[in-house]
Amino acid sequence: MWDDRYASEDYAYGTTPNIFFKTIIDQERLTGSLLLPAEGEGRNAVYAAKNGLQVSAFDISNEGKNKALKLAEREKVGIHYEVGEFFDLSLVNGNFDAAALIFAHFPPNIASKYHRKIAELIKPGGLLIIEGFSVGHLALRKANPKVGGPGNVDMLYSEDSIRRDFPGFEVMQLEEVNVDLKEGNFHNGASKVIRFIGKKIG
Numbered sequence: 001m002w003d004d005r006y007a008s009e010d011y012a013y014g015t016t017p018n019i020f021f022k023t024i025i026d027q028e029r030l031t032g033s034l035l036l037p038a039e040g041e042g043r044n045a046v047y048a049a050k051n052g053l054q055v056s057a058f059d060i061s062n063e064g065k066n067k068a069l070k071l072a073e074r075e076k077v078g079i080h081y082e083v084g085e086f087f088d089l090s091l092v093n094g095n096f097d098a099a100a101l102i103f104a105h106f107p108p109n110i111a112s113k114y115h116r117k118i119a120e121l122i123k124p125g126g127l128l129i130i131e132g133f134s135v136g137h138l139a140l141r142k143a144n145p146k147v148g149g150p151g152n153v154d155m156l157y158s159e160d161s162i163r164r165d166f167p168g169f170e171v172m173q174l175e176e177v178n179v180d181l182k183e184g185n186f187h188n189g190a191s192k193v194i195r196f197i198g199k200k201i202g
């Protein structure tokens with residue numbers, strides 16, 4: 001499905017970064033290394049690289065990687081991008097100053113395992129940034145399928161699921177927010193998202 005979605009010339013979620021992600025990058029003036037799981041066509045990766053971060057990304061879509069590298073070339077930055085299941089990649093042995101999960105909705109059977117591993121790879125004091133559709137978004141998606149997001153409630157975020165999967169983080173922000181998404185052709189309209197910023201303890 002994802003390769004099909006990314007096969008067209010257009011960028012499915014646009015080429016500008018997610019607004020929440022951009023705000024944190026700008027405000028916190030992050031430096032060092034950043035991990036971007038499920039990074040798709042690279043809009044966030046390229047923005048972070050343009051702001052001086054060393055970006056490592058992964059996804060299951062080869063087309064996503066191709067589009068991301070094309071965008072990086074166009075914007076004259078370098079990013080590291082691996083394709084495959086997380087635990088098979090060399091990135092799973094990395095160590096990062098920060099990580100960001102932007103609309104990273106993993107299948108329910110692996111999501112918690114992936115989340116815990118991502119948490120482990122962040123250095124003490126490092127930041128974790130999350131924006132993802134919340135359980136409350138499901139009703140909005142039914143009313144307007146163009147808004148996007150998974151149809152499976154078990155793939156959606158809640159404040160409880162964040163607290164459960166990321167216990168080793170000091171919560172700097174955790175809330176469900178109403179947003180009007182305008183991200184390419186596939187995230188359009190009234191949405192409910194969970195936003196999280198956590199600082200790794202230890």
Ligand SMILES: C[S@@+](CC[C@H](N)C(=O)[O-])C[C@H]1O[C@@H](n2cnc3c(N)ncnc32)[C@H](O)[C@@H]1O
Nearest residue numbers: 002013038039040058059060061064102103106
């Ligand atoms: C809604 S898109 C978000 C892409 C990107 N983070 C963004 O904000 O533009 C969800 C992404 O999750 C990826 N994905 C789904 N299952 C995955 C898995 N098991 N491992 C890695 N990526 C996965 C898809 O290929 C897709 O690129």
